[in-house]
Amino acid sequence: MRLGVRGKLFLVSVIVIFAVALPSGVYLEITLRNWLESRIEDDLVRFAKVVGDALQRLPADADGAAVDDLADALGHSMGAQVTVLTDQGQVVGDSTRGLSPSDFARESLDREELVGARNDGYGIAIRYSPELGAQMEYVAIPAQAAGRNLLIRVAMPLSEVDQLARKLRFSILAAGALGLVLAIFMSGLSSQLIYRTVRHLIEKTQAIATGEKGLRVNVVSSDELGGLAGSINALAEALEMQVAELALERDRFIxxxxxxxxxxxxxxxxxxxxxxxxxxxxxxxxxxxxxxxxxxxxxxxxxxxxxxxxxxxxxxxxxxxxxxxxxxxxxxxxxxxxxxxxxxxxxxxxVSELRRLETIRRDFVANVSHELRTPVGIIAGSAESLQEGAIEHPTAAQKFVEAIARNAKRLDQLIADLLDLSRIEAGRQRIEPQVMPVAPAVRKAAEAIERKAADKRQKIVVRCDENLIAQADPKALDQILFNYLDNAVKYTPEGGRIQVSAELLGDRVRIEVADNGPGIPPKHQPRVFERFYRVDPGRSRDLGGTGLGLAIVKNLAEAMEGQVGVAPVEPHGSSFWLILPGAASKLGGVA
The missing domain is CATH 3.30.450.20 (PAS domain)
Structure with missing residues (x-):
């Protein structure tokens, strides 16, 4: 069965009344019950403390009869059940039992309120009492009297709470019934008023739907129905606006x-x-x-x-x-x-750049294979020669053993450089630039290579401002300077001169390692920092180079936001430089 406007309004009204009244009633009943129980609990705590104070005023030789009389008197005046027990559970006084203290039974100490009083100094419980035939609220506290440890329990029935809850439920039901009657009356009245407006809207809308132009719905009110009428009137104008918006969306898309x-x-x-x-x-x-x-x-x-x-x-x-x-x-x-x-x-x-990088990767793999194959082949060939009898000839054997050792060392260095380069490019090597003096790092690198230079009677000159500082990672800077100096010593002839200098250029620090060796032809200079690139491949391998040192230098410098490069030195030689971010100030006297 389809409901009309009146039926729907009536149904909604009933649902709203029940949806509001039922939860509200339940909430009010629970809140009232909790408040009453809390008030009773406060009264019981106060009563228990009064009993405790009264017990402390008893004489030290007071017997159980005195305690029971006190419990009877206080229980009667308070309108509550007062029970006094020893810490062993023996009842020594009870305001509701018509027995002498000697006839009192032992009380179970497992009751919730007694457990709380013994353990926490305060216990509360709500349960049904078969003796009194009512739901009771119990409060127990510990006390001392007549030289004994006692437990005081005070209880009151919750009948008052139940009576008020029943009254509240009755009030809610009465209010709900009254609301239902009002809902029937108001829904009939409001539906009659709304029906006429809705019928007018339906007639006009149907006429517009048939294609009549210039037809508008009269706005008869300022409520939601009036808004609906205005929306219908704006429908024709909205169509034109939608066309314009579609054009705008197309422009956005383009x-x-x-x-x-x-x-x-x-x-x-x-x-x-x-x-x-x-x-x-x-x-x-x-x-x-x-x-x-x-x-x-x-x-x-x-x-x-x-x-x-x-x-x-x-x-x-x-x-x-x-x-x-x-x-x-x-x-x-x-x-x-x-x-x-x-x-x-x-x-x-x-994908031009992607394909270029793929080509570089393939070339790198090919170069690695070639670089690894050369020392491995020499080691294998030398070992094979020794197996075939060269070991019986000391001179030849020594030559092959030296070749094995030399190429094993080269292979180890190549693998180490490959691992370093891979770690740096993958970002797994921690680079932590910090403010540091440049001069100590320069001297440290020069001292590390000094013995190797002395073997070739080369002179290393250091020119560096003792107060110059830069933003750099100490380990990375040491590795760059040692690589520059090691290359300079390798390629500079005996008796040559190598100079390490550092200076401040604006807000940057430039460190330079220059030599008077054979130099690097201009056509090779842009590529010397590429992996496995060698100006003279044969000579580089003879000198023990892996072709990865300068590639490592470039990656370390870029990780510190620095730059590297090479320039010619007149009349001959090369200058490898490193530019690092400078610091905002200088370190006075630090070297």
Whole structure:
């Protein structure tokens, strides 16, 4: 059965009344009961303390009869049950038992209120008393009297709480019945008033739905029905606004497309371009919008046209090609799966940098394989020669053993450098720049390489301001300086000169290691910091280089927000430099 407006209003009114009255009644009853029980508990605590004070005033030789008389008197005056027990559970006084103290039974100490009094100094419990036939609230506290440890328990019936709860329930039911009667009356009155307005709205809305133009609903009130009438009147105007908003949304869509770094091309079922963004035109080298043309008409890239021809219905497909123009790029085109009635979308990604990095990775793997294969081959060949009889010839055996040791050391250094480089590039090596003096680090590196330089009769000169400080990681700076100096000693001829200097350039610190060795040709200088790059591969291997030292230097410097580079020294030689962030001040006298 369908309910009309009147029926719905009546039903809602009844539901609201019950939804409000029932929880409110339950809440009020619980709140009132809790308040009354709390008040009774406070009274019982006060009564128990009064009993305790009275017991303390008894003479030291008072017997059980005196205690029982006191319990009877106080219980009668308070209107409560007063029980006095020893700490062993023996009842020595009770205001409700018509027995002499000698006839009192032992009370169980497991009762909740007695356990609380003994353990916590205060106990409370609510339970039904078979003796009194009523729900009782008990409060117990410990006390001392006549040289004995006692427990005082005071109890009162909760009948008053039950009576008030019953009265409250009756009041709530009466109020609910009255509210129900009022709901019937008010729903009938309000529904009659609303029905006429609703009927008018229905008639006018149906007329508008048939296509009548210029028809408006008269706003008859300022309430929700009046708002509904205004909404209906605004419907025609809203249609025009929606058309304008659709145009705005299209403009926003085009703005988002043109703001993307990826190229986007949409094609309809006739294979003609409907949408193209600026990134796609840039990647494809287009200067005129290709909208309305086919892909093959717009760009002479067979791979792209073929991608659309072989478009699958179940999954996206992709193809890579090189764009044309003055700056060719490697482009990956991905086309969406074919769906009936929906334009196909081609997304163009510039993967030039990604492919370049992949090439670098492949070259790196190949170089690592080559660099590892050389010392391993020498070690294997030398060992094989020793096995075949060279060990019987001391001179030849010594030569092969030295080759094994030398290449094993080189292999160990190569692996160590590879691990260092991998750790640095992966960000697993902690680089923590801090304010530090430069001069001690420079002297430390020079002293570490001094013996190696002395073997070649080389002179190391240090020129560094003792007060110069920089933002650097101490361990990383030590590794960079040692690598620079080690290379300088390796490639500088005997009797050569190596100079280490440091200076402040604006807010940066420049550290330089210069030598008068053979130098580095200009065509090699931009690549010396690449992995495994050698100016003279044969000579570098003979000197024990792994080809990774300068790559490690570059990564460490960049991790400290620094820069590295190389410059020629006239008339011959090389200068490797490091630029680090300076500090805001200088350390006075620190070296």
């Amino acid at each position: 703005a988002v497309l043109n703001g993307m770094s990826e190229g986007v091309i949409a094609l309809n079922e006739n294979k003609r371009i409907t949408v193209v963004n600026q990134a796609a035109m840039r990647l494809l080298g287009l200067t005129v919008s290709p909208v309305g043309k086919t892909l093959l008409e717009a760009v002479r890239i067979p791979a792209l046209a073929e991608l659309f021809e072989h478009q699958a219905a179940d999954e996206a497909q992709s193809v890579e090609f090189d764009s044309t123009g003055r700056a060719p790029r490697r482009i990956m085109a991905q086309i969406s799966a074919r769906r009936a009635g929906v334009d196909s979308v081609v997304v163009l990604h510039d």
